[in-house]
Structure formats: structure tokens, C-alpha cells
Amino acid sequence: MVAGAPDHESDLAATGINGLDDILGGGFPRNHIYLVEGDPGAGKTTLSLQYLLEGRERGETGLYVTLSETKRELTKVARSHGWSLEGIEIFELIPSEESLQPDSQYTMYHASEVELSETTRFVLDVVEQKKPTRVVIDSLSELRLLAQNPLRYRRQILALKQFFAGRSCTVLLLDDRTAEVRDLQVQSVAHGVVLLDQLSPLYGAERRRLRVAKMRGVEYRGGYHDFIIRRGGLQAFPRLVAAEHGERFERSDLPSGVPGLDQLLGGGLRRGTSTLLLGPAGAGKSTVAMQYALAAVRRGEPAAIFSFEETLGTIFDRSEGLGMPVRECLDQGNLTIQTIDPAELSPGEFVSRIRESVESHGARLVIIDSLNGYLNAMPEERFLIIQLHELLTYLSHQGVTTILIVAQHGMLGQMNTPVDASYLADTLLVLRFFEARGELCQAISVVKKRSGAHERTIRALHLDENGITVGEPLRHLQGVFSGIPSMVTPELGMSRGLGDDRD
Secondary structure: OOOOOOOOOHEEOOOOOHHEEEEEEEOEEEOOOOEEEEEOOOHHHHHHHHHHHHHOOOOOEEEEEEOOOOHHHHHHHHHHOOOOOOOOEEEEOOOHHHHHHHHHOOOOOOHHHHHHHHHHHHHHHHHHOOOOOOEEOOOHHHHHHHHOHHHHHHHHHHHHHHHHHHHEEEEEEEEOOOOOOOOHHHHHHHOOEEEEEEEEOOOOOEEEEEEEEEEEOOOOOOOOOEEEEOOEEEEEOOOOOOOOOOOOOOEEEEOOOOHHHHHHOOOOEEOOOOOEEEEEEOOHHHHHHHHHHHHHHHHHOOOEEOOOOOOOOHHHHHHHHHHOOOOHHHHHHHEEEEEOOOOOOOHHHHHHHHHHHHHHHHHHOOOOOOHHHHHHHHOOOOHHHHHHHHHHHHHHHOOOOEEEEEEEEOOOOOOEOOOOOOOOOOOOEEEEEEEEOOOOEEEEEEEEOOOOOOOOOEEEEEEEEEEEEEEEEEEOEOOOOOOEEEEEEEEOOEEEEEEOOOO
């Protein structure tokens, strides 16, 4: 903790938003002015109402000074989230209908000269009268318009800061960035600054993120953090920092229950490692991953599957056709499957769901099916690799075994991979189709395993109503991964095509 940081919870004004409090190190340090800045619709009003409601729950008095929205509008916003604003003072400073009449217009003085001083006086008077612990002033754009010039505006903000300094009051100033030229004067005056952004991707729902640009005397969590606004309020998802998490666990091999697959992997997947299943569509990647999930459940270890590709109904149909009791395991509670829509889910919320599965539900195996869908949830590929590295490191520190699935482009021969994540994984399993005697067959091999020995053979993979079977090594074939293998003749040390009828 940096010098001057609050060293007790009572020195912090919690916002009532768990994720934001985590980002701020517990909340806003009390008795200071803070700026919450964001475009219209970014979530400033929702955040400030939650801040006041949290104060009410803690027995603190709250005051909302509105210079733009009416009390009725604020009440409707609160009702849409299921909140009641009872116990929170709402003070309106909005021009009345009478101010539109010609007789009410000022003739001797500029309107701003009169209205700015009156507005400020009204705010100070209501604070003196109510003596609130928490105050929200919405919004600074109205004061900026009344001030007419930057110097007068800055002086007004400094006067407000000086006024609140001796009144044991924690103040949020809301700014909607409607000024023609953005100035940083309020940011320099405020004790802390929280920036809210709303992004509009070319497809899918809007994405929201926040960043603490400044917080004096506090070691806050830097960078951008995703957040959403749903019924019930604003939910923030702090950026994952793997180094902050770690658990002791026993490193052991986790068998799949398929003898040939376990032999191929030298006993099984190592606990706390990540495995990448790589291959074309339909090669059996999801089925192999599901086999490990069912094996974990049979051992009494919860498993979580995050599916970007298949619906729950499709997963049931496929698993039942292979004799896998997925529905039964779901009913028992040790297996959870979440279907993910990348167009509606931000990366931060996705990471938060995985953390909840691990920390709240005790998942020991996590399957992401697939990274192709995860990539679509990201604005740019370079962010995927960074977040994926942090996520895998976090899961490793927690002793969680992770299986990642990547679908390659193509069916036979050379394959193209949409994202190269192979260097991040501890174990790499490659699945391939190959042609043999007029049939399309499947093969599986372990390319690498950092945590122990493994076979370097290529084995046949069979999927049928009895589940998964991994056969003996295909020692009589070569060129399997090319898609069109040839037969090896041991006596002559030569090879020939599988369609050759010669002895």
C-alpha cells in the first residue's frame, strides 16, 4: 500500500459494486471529491445511484443534486433496477417552465453571471441543511455552460472543492463529455478520476469498460476493466492478474478412462496444466474433452465446460449417441455446461464466469470449446493471447486442469490455424483425418507434453456408440498426417500405397 493510503475499511466509502470496490482497493477514500466521466449512456447515473444506495445500507445520508434529469426520471431509472430511492434526498436544480417566459429573461446582466452564482448557492445551501455523508452532482456540463469560460469554470470547481473539504462529505461529480473541446481541469482538481467507456462493435451488443485514471494515495488496479449494466445495477469485472492467486495442490496425472489414450499421454493429463486439442471440424476434439470431463466427475471432481460452438441440445444428442451420460452428470451437479454467445459476452465477463466456477463451485477441470469462439469475442487477436496467457496461468496456480479446443481450417493435408496458442499449452494433442481403403479414418497423437514422458506414436481413434477407443500405434503406415498414408513393408523397408494390390 502506498503512503497515505487508507488502512482501515472505515476510511473507505464502498460503492456497492463488488468489482469496482476491488478495483479501487475497497472503495473511495472518504471526504474527497471524485470525477466520474463518461459519454451519455455509459452508466454514470447507475453507478452513482448504487453508490448512494450502499451508503443508505450503511446508515449514511445521501444527496443527489441533479442539474439535468428530473426526480421522476431518476426514480424511473431506479425502479428499472428494482430499487427504491426512499431515504435519499434528491434536489432538483432544473429551469422551470416559467423561465421560458420573456418576462423572466435577464436584461441588465448576462444570464450566466446570475444563474451560476445562484446555482452554486443553492447547492451549498442544501448541503448545509441536509449535512449528507455522500453527495452526487449531476452533471458538470451544466456548470460548464453557465461558466462560459474555462477560468471561471475552474474557479467554480475549486470553490466547490474547498467548500466540501471541511464537511466530512465524499462527493461524486458526473461529467458527460459534451464539451466541444475536452479539458482536463476537473481531472487535475479531483482527488480521483473514474472513466467509463461505451464501445460499439460492428456486430453484437455494446461493450462497456472502465478505467481508474487517477486515485491519490491509493494503490488501485490499473488498466481497463469490462463492466455490464443489467437489471440490478452495474457489474464490474476486474482485470485478472494471475500473480495474485495461488493454491497448493498435489501434482498428479489425471486419467481419461480410455486405456489407449492414457498410454499415449504417459498416464494422463497432469493436474494444473493446460492441454490444447488441435484438429479439423469433426475429428473428435469435443468428444475427447468430454471424456476427460466425465472421468473427473466419476472421481468426484467438479468439471465446467464453456461451449462457444454447440447448444446444450446438440451436446446431449452427440454425447448420447456415443454412450456418454452427460445429462445424468449434469443432474448430479458435478458437471456444469455454459453455452456462450460471443456477440453478447465481453471477455472480462467470460473470465469472471470461469473464476466463479473455480472459486465458488470448486471446478477442477475447465474446458473451453473453442478458442475460435473465444477469438470472436475479442476485438483484436493480440488481446486474446495476452488474456489467454493470464487466464491459463491463473488456472494453473489454482491447480485446475484446462483443456482448450482449436478447430483448424481444412480436412486433409496442411491445416491452417486461426490463432497460434500452441506455445501457451503444456500438452498438445493433434487429431487428424486420413484416407485408408476408401474410408475416412481418424488418428490422434501427442506432439508435446511438458510435464512428463509421452508416446511419440500415432494411434487410430474410433468413435462409436460405445464411446472412444484409441487403438494400437499405426506402425504399418506412414504419412498419416498428410491425409493419404502409404503402407510400410517391413521386409523390404519400402512403402506402397494402400490401394496397391501387389504382395
